[in-house]
Amino acid sequence: MSETRELVEHFFRHEWARLVASLTRVFGIRHLGLVEDVVQTALTRALSSWSLKGIPADPHAWLHRVARNLAIDALRRDTRWSSLDNDRHSPGAVLPASADEEVSDDLLRMLFVCCDDAIPAESQIALALKTLCGFDSREIARALLTTEANVARRISRAKEKLRTLGVDPHGLTAEMIRNRLSAVEAVVYLLFNEGYSSVQPEQLIRQELCEEAARLALLLAEHPLTAGSESAAFAALLLFHLSRIQARVDVHGALLLLEDQNRSQWDAGVLAAAFGWFAKSAAGDRMTRYHTEAWIAAEHCRARSFRETNWDRIVQGYDWLMRLAPSPIHALNRAIALAERDGPEAGWAAFSAIDAKAIADAYHLWAATAGELARRRGEVGEARKYLEQALTLAPTRAEQSLLRAKLERLG
Numbered sequence: 170m171s172e173t174r175e176l177v178e179h180f181f182r183h184e185w186a187r188l189v190a191s192l193t194r195v196f197g198i199r200h201l202g203l204v205e206d207v208v209q210t211a212l213t214r215a216l217s218s219w220s221l222k223g224i225p226a227d228p229h230a231w232l233h234r235v236a237r238n239l240a241i242d243a244l245r246r247d248t249r250w251s252s253l254d255n256d257r258h259s260p261g262a263v264l265p266a267s268a269d270e271e272v273s274d275d276l277l278r279m280l281f282v283c284c285d286d287a288i289p290a291e292s293q294i295a296l297a298l299k300t301l302c303g304f305d306s307r308e309i310a311r312a313l314l315t316t317e318a319n320v321a322r323r324i325s326r327a328k329e330k331l332r333t334l335g336v337d338p339h340g341l342t343a344e345m346i347r348n349r350l351s352a353v354e355a356v357v358y359l360l361f362n363e364g365y366s367s368v369q370p371e372q373l374i375r376q377e378l379c380e381e382a383a384r385l386a387l388l389l390a391e392h393p394l395t396a397g398s399e400s401a402a403f404a405a406l407l408l409f410h411l412s413r414i415q416a417r418v419d420v421h422g423a424l425l426l427l428e429d430q431n432r433s434q435w436d437a438g439v440l441a442a443a444f445g446w447f448a449k450s451a452a453g454d455r456m457t458r459y460h461t462e463a464w465i466a467a468e469h470c471r472a473r474s475f476r477e478t479n480w481d482r483i484v485q486g487y488d489w490l491m492r493l494a495p496s497p498i499h500a501l502n503r504a505i506a507l508a509e510r511d512g513p514e515a516g517w518a519a520f521s522a523i524d525a526k527a528i529a530d531a532y533h534l535w536a537a538t539a540g541e542l543a544r545r546r547g548e549v550g551e552a553r554k555y556l557e558q559a560l561t562l563a564p565t566r567a568e569q570s571l572l573r574a575k576l577e578r579l580g
Contacts, residue, residue: 188211190275192204192208192237193282198336199332201331202328279300289323294355295313295327296331297356350399357385357407358403365379367564373424382407383411397453398453398460405450405467406466408443409469412435415435416430424567428475462490480506487503497524503519513542513546533562533563540553560572
């Protein structure tokens with residue numbers, strides 16, 4: 170039973186998005202709610218059926234078939250379902266080819282559908298993260314620095330807007346794909362970030378999310394409609410971070426900061442691919458935030474040790490990033506880099522100048538950075554105050570453990 174439950178949970182994490190994307194493409198965006206329901210029911214049935222009868226030879230095909238049949242049965246009971254729809258989605262029906270076959274990955278195609286220009290950008294992201302990436306409201310709220318109530322409202326409005334517009338997943342054009350590329354990259358980036366630093370209490374790293382995000386980024390970088398300098402930089406950025414993921418925790422699951430990581434554990438193959446895409450990103454004629462972030466990541470990966478890091482170039486990178494995409498998070502990272510280059514007083518001055526009303530009371534890394542900078546300045550009382558605040562906000566056991574260790578070292 171435990172083995173079956175673990176497998177169903179594995180499929181929930183890995184296959185939810187692909188099942189929803191695949192079936193929404195078949196049944197239409199207006200039936201998105203139904204698709205989510207039947208995928209959930211299929212996973213519940215899998216837990217029951219596989220426990221009694223054993224795990225099928227092809228679990229993915231089993232889930233897809235059950236969810237598809239549930240959707241067909243539900244639609245047949247709905248008198249509003251037209252005969253045209255009935256023919257189109259009947260078992261064994263062959264779907265017509267369309268112009269958007271150029272985007273062959275179902276999940277990627279549905280990301281472009283969710284990023285419809287008629288929907289506000291933050292609602293696009295919330296809908297895509299919930300429906301296609303399997304995020305819960307808490308994860309989305311953290312990613313977007315907002316409340317769960319706001320997330321729920323954005324998702325509801327976005328779904329209603331898509332239904333009103335009658336969006337056809339088969340109707341993507343080359344122009345739509347190019348125009349929505351930036352929005353899709355934003356969703357994929359948030360998917361990667363949740364995998365890299367999760368809010369799940371017992372799971373700091375969700376590697377499957379990072380790998381899926383990197384897979385989607387590579388599809389964007391390689392596809393004729395979306396390939397280019399920006400997509401290459403985006404792929405390089407995610408691969409730089411992915412290459413270091415195994416070194417971020419020790420054998421006991423404790424978080425290791427960059428300065429404590431064993432760099433021999435970084436994945437040399439992924440790192441080589443990252444530098445390859447980074448080189449390709451230089452072919453364009455404009456600088457984007459992904460170019461700049463990839464540049465910063467490349468500098469970290471080039472250094473043979475933490476002490477040999479070229480902090481001057483990293484500070485320059487953050488200076489560029491603040492011009493291209495100003496945010497309190499980027500400003501926070503710039504202050505950390507300044508502290509490494511010029512000392513804790515310079516880092517504290519930069520940190521104190523940041524307008525961080527939106528995140529100061531809810532983002533644990535904000536308080537953790539303040540605590541570390543105060544410690545380096547010799548302000549033990551201030552350091553303790555900020556680190557205790559960070560401890561109350563830290564979402565995972567691994568981060569809480571690291572903060573407790575820092576508090577203990579204060580004496």
